[in-house]
Amino acid sequence: MKMWIIAKKEINDFFSTWLGYTIITIFLTTTTLFTWILDTQFNMLNAGFADLNAFFSLCPIIFIFLLPAICIKSFSNEFKSETIEILFSKPIRNNEIIIGKFIGCFIISFFNIIPTLIYFFGIYSLKDEVALIDIGSTITSYFGLLLLSCSFISISIFSSILTNNQIVSFISSVFICFFLFFINEFADFISDPKIYDVINYIGIKEHYFSLNQGIISAKDIxxxxxxxxxxIHLSIIYLNKIKK
Structure with a gap:
């Protein structure tokens, strides 16, 4: 129950200012422009067949910046305004604070993703002109997008707890998310097959796009x-250290 109170506060704080609505508007505008209007590699109408692969390929790039922007105030603002002391004074455990903020940020990201279902119905309406849409693959792709959101959120919350400077928090979050997602690109320069496999496993990209292919494996989950x-555990450890 206490976690839900924290989560609700996180959601209310996000939507209490114009910034929250601006972030959602920017996300939807950007995805719409790149996947439907502009003549880019992400334009779904140029693919020649009915799927949302271009959209799901674009989302990680946007989320690397979007989700740190959503989570930027999670702790940085609490430290700066010293409201963290109020949280510490309440009968609530540090893990409940962290998980509550995680849930709140996830729900906010979920609000961003839900409107994009209109893209699915838009592509589905074209099914007579192109190949039938793979509904199963679309479902697993959205599932992968939610898991990706969780990962970027947990990273961003950890970065937010390290500093009271929101700009530093944002930049560090973007860097870690970018590094973990694209580290697979460096694997191509590795000749040792064992190291190659390790780097590929560490990187988010391979696991995310595996789900995009309609494959749900225990390894990826x-x-x-x-x-x-x-x-999340690192965030709890660091918050415990601060509280002491």
Missing amino acids: SYFFALNYLF
Whole structure:
């Protein structure tokens, strides 16, 4: 119950200012422009077949910047305004604070994703002109997008707890998200197959696009859960250190 109170506060704080609505508007405007209007590699109408692969390829790039922007105030603002002391004075455990903020940020990101279902119905309406849309693959792709959101959120919350400077928090979040997502690109320069496999496994990209292909494997699911657990646990440890 206490976690839900924290989550609700996080959501209310986000939508209490113009910034929250601006972030959502920017996300939807950007995805619409790149996937429907502009003549880019992400334009779904240029693909020649009915799927949302271009949209799901674009989302990680946007989320690397969008989700840190959503989570930027999670703790940085609490430290700067010293409202963190109010949280510490209440009968609530640090893990409940972290998980509550995580849930709140996830719900906000979910609000961003839900309107994009209109893209699915838009593509589905074209099914007579192009190949039939793969509904199963679309479902697993949205599932992968939610897992990706969780990962970037847990990373961003951890970055937010390290500093009271929102700009530093944002930049560090973007850097970590970018690095973990695109680290697979460096694997191509590795000749040792064992190191190659390790780097590929560490990177988010391979696991995310595996789900985009309609494949739900224990390896990918366990990876995302482990990654989220790692950064949430690190956040709890650091918050415990601050409280002492």
